[in-house]
Amino acid sequence: MTARITAILFVLIPLAFILYLATYIVQEGEQAVITQFGKPVAYVTEPGLKFRIPLVQAVQRMEKRLLPWDGAPENMQTRDKKRIYVDCWARWKVSDLSKFYTTLRTERGGQKILDDNIDSGVRNVVAKHNLIDLVRTTNEKLMYESDELESTGINRDVVKTGRERIENEILMTLKADLMDQYGIELVDVHIKRVNYDDQVKATVYGRMRSEREMVARLFESEAEEERNRIKGLTQKELDTIDGKMKQKAAEIRGKADAEVIQLTAEAYGRNPEFFVFLKKLEVYKAAMKSDTNLILSTDNELLSLLKSMDELPRRKENAEVEE
Template sequence: MKKPFLIVIIFALILIAKGGLFVIGEGEQALVTQFGKPVGGVSLAGLHFKIPLIQDVHRFERRIMKWDGDPNQIPTKDKKYIWVDTTARWRISDPLLYFKTVATEAGGQSRLDDIIDSVVRDAVSGHLLVEMVRGWDYKAPEGAREEIEVEGETIAPSSLAGREEILNGILEKARASTPEYGIDLIDVQIKRINYVEQVRQRVYERMISERKKVAAEYRSEGEGEKADILGQMQKELKTIESEAYRQSVEIRGQADAEAASIYADAYGKDPELYAFLRTLEAYRKAVGENARLVLSTDSEFYRFLSEAR
């Protein structure tokens, strides 16, 4: 009788150990309930005990979790429809309150859907398209106009909000509604903003028009620079040509003068030789190919020929 009794006791202890011991991981926290009512929370990782069959353990993430909303088509303040895709980071700050209000992680995600989607929709519809697509504290470039034109209306950049400012406002408003569910909302960001087809086409046309305007300004400036460079080049070229022509005339004049001086010195030593050479030169120029020359015997042109006999 003792051995079967011992087996029963051992079996009962195994069941108690199996049903009463539970392990909490590093990234988890737990809530213990008894007959559906919370009786305690566990935030430390490790091995813990509960009453078998009476108490239950509900596990929750202690780590930061990701929320991704569905992309929504929302009109901006200036009636431009855009697709807005939002994401957020959150964690469970109060497991007991979280269990009482939303119970599960899926319930928490659903509650965040309602809160964040509503706040994002209000923020987008309350701001202009230019504010949503530009994340900046605007400072106009030097020389640029200190104004932005939106739908024919001129607006001072200082009166516009940047996307970071809008996101901070979204986070502040959404965070105000999450503590009552035991949720701590850490961050809200817009992953992507896309235009609907009609707006996208108008944006493309505006971008093309602006780029063409900028290109025309660059071309105009380039043509002006080109004219200045060509004018300077022509001026320098004429100066160089004029100087070169002046130097060539001086050099040619000096050479002619020097040649004339040499000729004069040479021919002055023997005038007859000079006359003879000049006559030969005249013969070569006067008598061409297949030509006949008729001279009188008393002609000066004939004198050297008659003396050569």
């Protein structure tokens, strides 16, 4: 009995080992190339338990899912002669396993061929478009742009193609060739970053400063216009107040003059001789100053009052004699 069990085990263990070597599992998201003495003899694209000739055939596993590609920034020139650095990323997968393995062998070989092809394709497409198409997708107003900036009349660069269409153009340019030559399906290509060359940076920053200076001058002009408007309104209000004040003063002065005239007329009506007397005194006061010399005849009207003043003592003496 023991010898029988030993014999069975002696047979089963090598069979199990051979069965282990003859089977392999392709995981979900994987595909495999079966090589025999280094040459591909079978391509497995479906997951599950598979069989091979042990010790003769080998299994080369490869990803069936999307693989990342991230390139280094490359210096290139746009259609409008601007030097820029363009950094791209892509997603790809092995669609034709037979062609891919025959030409490139490994995923590392696929990454290398993508380095060369995507760099060349991006360079050719970028050379056909202006810088504005690489950095913008539409002509919609940017958040930092203001109504004042638009009112300055600055000519804005117009987006004719846009970044999304350029990325799609790059994809379409490379996709067919990569599939036909290497069995690579290029699924997506995107521009990750666009950085300006130092010379272009100076030009861009200079333009930004110029635009902001124009906006600043516009604000200054509007402020000066508003200041003049406020000063005009203030002066107009002051002139209105001054006019009303002068009108009121004239009315008050007119009323006072009217009252003076009325009182003078009443006084003149009561005693005309006294009024004439006062007028003569005013004339004397104005004419006979300390530095004034007058040469008058004896019958001059100005002397009539002085004569009358000289006759008063005589009249008084005559009156006393008569008494």
